[in-house]
Every structure is written in structure tokens, then in C-alpha cells.
Amino acid sequence: MSTPLLEVEDLRVRVPARGGSITVVDGVDYGVAESEIFGVAGESGSGKTMSVLALIGLLPSGATASGQARFRGLDLLALSGKALRNVRGGGIGMVFQDPMTSLHPMLSIGQQIEEPIRQHLGVGRAAGRKRAAELLAAVRLPDPERALRAFPHQFSGGMRQRVAIAIALAGEPELLIADEPTTALDVTVQAGIIRLLDSLRRERGLSVILITHDLGVMSSIADRAAVFYAGRVVETGARDDLLQRPRHPYTRALLDALPHPELPADHPLVPIAGAPPAPTAIPAGCAFHPRCAYRVDSCAAAVPELVPDGSRAFACPVDPFRP
């Protein structure tokens, strides 16, 4: 792996709840390199969103984060105030799921992009406007000059998401966190956003943490990925290793539960029995073991460690898919 841009070590996030707090991210390790698209896959409630919110200090009030998150040597979790604001937007940008609500409805597109440009790059209005138009062109928005004067409601979902990406890139960050950026979009529009993220990676050396529950999306552009379950990382690895030769039963089960239209229609869809556990009721030992077809008694005894195996790692001592 080339120079790590971001290294997350033993990240834990706790949120307040009745009678104490709940651990929603329970000791997560992963690394993102330069110019790399890193996929984070998992179902809802797996902690994938909380883990990135911790990186840029956007956790809900009362929540605490511990561990280390080194971004270019800087410990993100120790930042606050001005330093944090600089990183947020200047070093790390973020795009959220719903483009309908993530843009300010009353400000023009130009105003929304120029604000972070001026804040992070310290340029004047004219230069700011010019850069804003360049950014809109970079996200392939047709007629950038006109778009600057327009308002969010005049755009479709796909275009709004491009605008959101442009805003996130305004401070020239090296890392973009995209939390389910295509989930609310039609599949043909999603294809465009996927290609856009890929071209941004190639043209600008941008790294992306791409959070998604859709393994197909992850498969299209991620270089490497991590699979989350119940607040922990259960497997990481290169995209092809992970999706073609998964070693963790949950990853395997996820793939089996997906329809594969490239395969014949009677290829079985194998659901995973049960449902992902609520953060308040995480099973002892390996969180997945109650739903796992390969479990043994020792699975309930201890939380499995993420064990490296070459360029990949997985947390399953049983290792049923050993080659």
C-alpha cells in the first residue's frame, strides 16, 4: 500500500442512551491510501456512518470517540475549533445521501460553492466565482456559468448530487467521504455519479471513502474495501479478493443474498436468517455467530481479531473458505 493518507486505529464511538451509553463503533481499523477509492460496506446500523462522522467531528451531541485517526499525521480525534474546521472541507470533504436536503434551498448554487472556496482558499470574489465555475465543470454539470446563478430546486437529483460533490471539493480536500451518495438516485443517474467519482480520483488524485450498502456500486469503483457488521470491521481487502473470494462468512452471506442478474434467473437468492442486531443487543463473541452457518461453540467466547493474510484481513477464526 502506498503512502497512507488516513489510518484509523481502534476507533470506538459511543452514543448516549437511556441508562448509559451504547457502543456503535467497536474498535475499527482500516487505512486509506492516496488516490484510492475505499469502499465501506454494511447494512444499516453497522456503524459505518458513525465511524466517518467521528473523523470530521460531526458526531451527535453527547457522543464520544476514542482511538486514533491519523490524517497526514494529524490525529483527527484530538482536533477541535479552528483546526477541525480547517480539516473539514480543506482536508476532508463530505457528501451525504440525500441531495434533496443537503443543499440550502434558499441560496444559489454559486453562493453555496463560493463560501467554502473563499473560506479555505482565501481568495477574493472574482477568483472565487471563477473557481466555482471550474468546479461545476469538473463535476460535469452542463452550462456551469448559468448553473451558478440557479437554485437547487431547479435541478434534478443527479445534478444536485454533482453540486454537492462540487461543494465538498471546494476546499481542495485530499479525501472525500461519500455516505451512500447514489442510494437516492435512479440507476442510470447512479452510473454517472460512479463514473464521476472514478474520474475525480484519476484526474485529481482524490481519495474517496465510499460508504454504501450496495455491493454492486462498490464493485464498480472501489480499489479496496472494508465490510462492517455490528460496529466492527469483519473483513478488508482488495475489491476482487473481497467479492470473488470472500473469507468471512458475513461477506459471503451478503453476496449470496444479492440477486446476480448476470447469472441465470434461477440462481438462488439465499437470505441471511434473522436480522442485524440492534446496537443494544450485540451477541457475545463474534457478533455474527447467531446467523452464521459455519459457527462453532468457540465463536461466542471471544470477539474475533481482524487477522491479516497478505493484503487482506478478516475476523473469523473458523475460516471456512480457506483456499
Add this chain to the structure above:
Amino acid sequence: MSILEIDDLEVTYERRDRSRFRAVAGTSLTVGRGQIVGLVGESGCGKSSLARAAVGLVAPTGGTVRFEGRPVVPLTRRARPAELTRLQLVFQNPYSSLNPRRRVGEQVGDGIATGGAGRSARTARVAELLELVGLPSNARSRYPHEFSGGQRQRIAIARALATDPSLIVLDEPLASLDASAQAQVANLLLDLSRQLSLSLLLISHDLAIVHHVADVVSVMYLGKIVESGPTGLLWAGAQHPYTEALIGAVPHPDGSGTMPAVLPGEVPDPALPPLGCRFHPRCPHVMEVCRSREPVLEPVGEDRLAACWLRVPETGGDALVPPASAHPLK
């Protein structure tokens, strides 16, 4: 005999500024006994409006809908005639389609015909319905919020089964669910259809799931059906460029890093559909005739229909673009 026959249906809405637009602009569709028909399309294609009109929640402004030979009459204040209750609908969002203040058992039992059924017969039937969808019978005394999304959707399905329907329309039933729940509910629908000879009209934007579940697929664009045919054949060789684009845009979770194909352009405003073929501004194979004349849905093979000038010998003959080739397999 077809269970459901939709003929040249039109559904018109009025916007806030009083402009009117046809969400469904003349579509025809049939569903046979025990058949699972998938209706796919993206935002703005009118599939939800079609679902609502098919079931009678919305009055059509043109065309007809017939269920088991009888016309589907839109809901009035009176109770729905018993024969029409054999046509049911399951909504997309399991969080809003169940009353949060009523017990599950009560809601599932709403459709059980009261005629002569005593209390215990009712209870037994509710238990039967819950079991049919894979839920424990003690679910009856609990409230919806105690269940997960996937389980709630199963409750909604159980409720629809209470009237012993011959066809259920499902409007994006899996969209709000997790991967695990999606697979469970998809399989449940398949099982129910086979077990009960139940017809399903499955509306979805998720082509992969439709590919798995449906026998026949119809593709909708901007208020009209552009293609329909048996699922396997459609996937192997689409006859309409939009279908081809749609299939090509679905990313595969195969680890190959292949990016999905992009369909340029945007879906036009349904109030201002393009002249001629509605898809022509975005079509990679557009011809002169496409810009001025609207193609009609016509047979293009065994049980297959397509509305495209490329497939009509007179206009497509010379250009002779071969039917879209099989989606490249890895």
C-alpha cells in the same frame, strides 16, 4: 383468462400551478393467473401512478382496468364490493403502511370477511396468515413498531392475503429494506405465488430483484411501456434502447471493477414529453423518424413487445441495428 387487464390507461395529475400532465400516457398490460409481472422504470415514469390506478385508489382519466373480467371502480365512501377485494396492494414503506396504534393481529384481520366467522375462526385465520408469511403467531398481539422493516413488510403482505386475493400489486415492496430482508421478502413472494397460484404485479426500480422474481418484465419510460417480454429473454437481448441502457446501468457485485454504462441526458418533464418517440433525445440509435412519429408497442418475437422504430422493418430495416447483444458475461 387474464386476471388483470389494463388497456390504454391514462392518469392525469394537476400540478400546483394548475398545469396538467399525464403520469401514465396510454399503457396496456396484462397479468395472467399465477404469473409474476415486473414493471420497471425510473423516477417519473409513472409506474406508481399505474399501480394506484390499477387498484382503484386513483381514478384513471382514460382507458380501462378490468380485474377478473369486471371493471375496477375507484374507491368511494362505501365499502368496496367483495369481488374487488381480491385485488390488493402492498405499499413501499412498511413504516407508514401499518397503523402504529393498532395491534398487528387486528390489522391483519381487517380483510377477513365477517360473514358468519366467529371469534375463534377469525383468530385461527390470522394465525394462519401470519404463519404463511413466516411470522410467529404471537406477533398478533404486538404493535408494528416492535418489528423490523422486513417483518413489517411481511405483516403488510399477510394483511393483503386476508381476502384471499388472486392478484397483489406491490409498489416497490423491497426498496426500504436491508439486503437480508430484501432476500427474505423476495423469496417469500416467489413461494406465495407458487403455493397459492397468486398473481403479482411487482413494481420496482431494482432490476436485479425483478430479474430474480418476475416471469415477465415490462419496462416503462415517461408514462408509456416501451418493452415487455419474458425475463430471461429480455435480459439476454433487449429490444428497446432504453431497456438496454437500463440493464447496462446496473452494477454487478462481481469484483471486476467494471463501471456501469451511462445513459446521457435527463428524464424530461412529464408535462412536456418530447415529440415523436419519448426516448429519442437520449437514444444512441436515434433516426429521423423517431423525432416526429411516436412508435407503437408491437410484437417483436414470441410473447415480446417493443415500441421502437428500429424493430419495425419499414423504418428500422435499412439501419438494421441487430437486437442488443447479450449482456457481456464475465
Add this chain to the structure above:
Amino acid sequence: MSEIAVSASDRRAAARATRPAWRQPLAIFGAVIAVSWLIIAVFAPLIAPYNPLAQDFTPFQAPSGSHPFGTDELGRDVLSRVIFGARLSIPLALLLVSISATIGGLAGAAAGYFRGLTDGVVMRVSDLVFAFPAIILAMVVTAVLGRGIRNAVLAIVIVSWPSYARVVRGLVLSIGDSEYVQSSRLLGVSSRSALFREVLPNVAGPVLVLATLDLGTAILLLSGLSFLGLGAQPPHPEWGAMVSTGTQYFQYWWMGTFPGLAIFTAVMAFNFLGDSLRDVFDPRTAQEGRRVR
């Protein structure tokens, strides 16, 4: 190892915020006071030291051991009068609110269910009532009908019912359009059955909240009318009337202050109670704890 420091007070605040609505401090406080007044109203004859109408004592006595609230201009014990004032105001307010809620609820339900002309009529009449400040309209009604408690009650009912109508109408319309009601209808349930089975149970909560908050308003309006001489007539020990008399005898501060405090605490208590009831019924805050993403 770094940890984002969270102060102890933040932790306490977070813990407080996630407690269910009925355990919030204000709610408990409100409930205690409201219940106290109810008890006082019910057991007034047993609690009050003297007959509220008995003019047996020296007038204008300051608060003392035998008369904790002093005596008024006619030599009556103020404490007893305040206690019996509760026996007047609280049950009247309860009666008032029940009648308003019933009339308003029925009107609103009819408006939402039948729509069309019925809806139009109900809403326009409501608008008419809303156009006037409550106390002014109530004054007009009592002026027309004559003074006295009965007419005061009638006036306040006239002024209060539209709020309920509006709330119930809104609920009937929105729930009526909900997916679960649509499902019911498709299953063969008649519109009327759906109204009773699906809609009305959901209406009870908000109406209860409104009624509880309205209790405070009712007490205030009743006192207000009596203060102006339009409601309870002498010698009834009504709080508002007592405050009114108190303003004429400012130097004998206890005559107006204690009834005034009674009004204040009773209205405040019902307001707190109503607020916390509102949280109880709000489906989001009603669930234990917060949801975690």
C-alpha cells in the same frame, strides 16, 4: 489514546434528555400541583378552616396564625375562600373543556370526513371565532346573555370549540389519506368503519393534550370574566372576582395576592402537564431512548 472530553454536566444533560417524557422534572412538578388542586377542590369542605361565606371575623386582618391568608373586606377568611374557589373553578373548567372538546371534535370530524360543504361551513364559522380575541368574544356573549356562571361557561365554550375542530379535522384528513387507511379501504372496510377503527384512536391523544392545555386557558378565562364582573357573581368565592376586589384594596395586599397565586399555579400546572402529555403522544419522543443510526 485521545478521547473527546465530555464534561460531567453534558453527560447529565444527555441522560436527562433521553428519559421518557413522563419522568421529566417539569412534568412531575406540574402533575403534582394539578393533582393537589384537584384534591383541594374535592375535599374543600374538609380542608377549609372556616365557611367561606361566613362574615364572622374582623375585616382586613393581615395573615396570621388563625387566618393564614388574612381576611377580606367583609370579614371572611381568605384561605377558606381560596380553597372553595378551587371547588368552583376546577370542576367548571373540566366541564367546560369536556363540552368544547366534544362539540369541537364532532364538528372537526364531520368536516374532515364529509369534506365539501360541511367542511366549508365548519371552517368558516371557526375562522369567525378565531378572528376575535377570546376574552373579548366571551365578554360580548356574556354581555348579551347576561352575567352569571352559567353564561360565562357558555361563552367560553363558544370561544374554545374551534381549536378542537381544527385539530381533529386536520387529523381526520391526514390519517384518512394515510397508506394504512387506504389499505383498509382496499380490504373492504367501509369509510365509516375506517373512521372509527383507524382515525379516531389516533385522535384521542392530541385532543387530550389540547384539552389539558385548555384547562389552564379555561381557568384564566373564567377568572377573567369574573374579574370583569361578568362571570361568577358575589358572594361566590371565585378567584377572579376576589382578585378584582383586591385591586380596590391594594393596601390589604393579601386579598388579591393569594387568589392571584392560586390562578397562577393552577394554570401553570396544567400547562406543564399538557406539554409533557404532548411529548408522551409524539411518536418520536415516546419511544424509550433515542434511535441510533
